[in-house]
Amino acid sequence: MAGSGDKACSWLANPRQTRLVLEEFGHGAKHRLGQNFLVSDSVIASILDLAELGEDDVVFEVGPGIGTLTVALLPLAGAVCSVEADRSLEPVLQSTCARDSERFALLMGDALGVGEDDLAQAVSRLGRPLPSPRPTKLVSNLPYQVAATIILRTLQAMPHVHREVVMVQAEVADRIAATPGGRDYGAYTAKLGLYGTVTGRFEVGPGNFLPPPHVQSAVVRIDRRPAVDPQTGEPLSPGQLEATAHVIDAAFAQRRKTIRNSMSSSGFDKAALDEAFARVGIEPTVRAERLSTEDFVNLARELGEGALA
Numbered sequence: 234m235a236g237s238g239d240k241a242c243s244w245l246a247n248p249r250q251t252r253l254v255l256e257e258f259g260h261g262a263k264h265r266l267g268q269n270f271l272v273s274d275s276v277i278a279s280i281l282d283l284a285e286l287g288e289d290d291v292v293f294e295v296g297p298g299i300g301t302l303t304v305a306l307l308p309l310a311g312a313v314c315s316v317e318a319d320r321s322l323e324p325v326l327q328s329t330c331a332r333d334s335e336r337f338a339l340l341m342g343d344a345l346g347v348g349e350d351d352l353a354q355a356v357s358r359l360g361r362p363l364p365s366p367r368p369t370k371l372v373s374n375l376p377y378q379v380a381a382t383i384i385l386r387t388l389q390a391m392p393h394v395h396r397e398v399v400m401v402q403a404e405v406a407d408r409i410a411a412t413p414g415g416r417d418y419g420a421y422t423a424k425l426g427l428y429g430t431v432t433g434r435f436e437v438g439p440g441n442f443l444p445p446p447h448v449q450s451a452v453v454r455i456d457r458r459p460a461v462d463p464q465t466g467e468p469l470s471p472g473q474l475e476a477t478a479h480v481i482d483a484a485f486a487q488r489r490k491t492i493r494n495s496m497s498s499s500g501f502d503k504a505a506l507d508e509a510f511a512r513v514g515i516e517p518t519v520r521a522e523r524l525s526t527e528d529f530v531n532l533a534r535e536l537g538e539g540a541l542a
């Protein structure tokens with residue numbers, strides 16, 4: 234098991250070292266940036282177990298903080314490209330992660346503004362012998378404010394990322410893992426289902442962070458499993474993915490309404506909808522929360538051009 238045995242995965246993952254580093258650099262945790270630093274080495278060991286990193290992996294890490302998870306990722310991956318929004322953490326990261334600088338690329342800025350090309354360029358500059366400088370895995374203790382967006386956007390915009398192992402607020406984990414008809418199921422879950430599936434999860438209590446957050450957390454693993462058209466078995470094209478996402482948004486736009494009413498309020502033609510519902514066997518009176526990602530793929534296909542109202 235990765236991280237088991239006597240040796241710590243991360244020398245920073247304990248309250249004493251974290252306090253020492255924060256004091257040395259005069260850094261106070263910033264609540265607005267979700268700065269709750271991990272102080273549990275066993276949590277890091279479990280994250281590494283789920284990530285299953287190898288020398289060919291390029292890890293995309295959002296929000297390295299003081300480098301607690303980063304120092305554990307560096308020896309196991311070919312390269313780690315971390316994006317940190319808080320510029321005052323740059324000297325801290327240079328100090329804590331510079332020890333393995335051959336594998337460490339750091340970009341300072343908002344991860345929401347960073348694309349696959351930016352990460353690949355930063356990794357290329359390291360000059361490491363890698364099959365590709367493009368990120369293969371997202372492994373992060375995510376800032377909770379942007380966690381849900383980063384998870385979906387990375388799957389949408391970074392096609393080489395085939396696994397995500399991410400710490401999120403337990404509520405977000407519930408939305409990610411929800412199934413049709415469940416309380417937490419919504420447009421977000423249905424859209425995520427176009428790209429991947431949950432293959433692991435464990436819970437993490439507030440005591441594993443400094444300062445402790447007011448919420449429960451969970452680590453989830455999502456493996457890329459692109460949606461296919463159930464009729465042809467073929468993966469969806471970018472146009473089909475866009476059309477299906479549009480149908481999902483319209484179906485959930487007014488989630489207390491029937492799918493027919495919600496979609497027609499969003500501009501879909503009622504007659505075209507009724508034809509499509511009949512062809513794929515969806516009751517027009519059902520609510521969107523009862524339908525699976527596959528149902529939405531079928532519906533978008535049958536609506537064809539009309540799906541993009």
Ligand SMILES: C[S@@+](CC[C@H](N)C(=O)[O-])C[C@H]1O[C@@H](n2cnc3c(N)ncnc32)[C@H](O)[C@@H]1O
Pocket residue numbers: 266267268269270271295296297298299300301302303316317318319342343344345373374375376377379
């Ligand atoms: C929950 S802390 C995790 C820190 C560290 N990875 C750990 O496990 O201890 C989240 C980190 O994300 C950073 N952050 C917040 N918003 C960000 C954004 N939009 N882009 C990049 N980093 C961000 C914060 O400054 C903070 O360092």
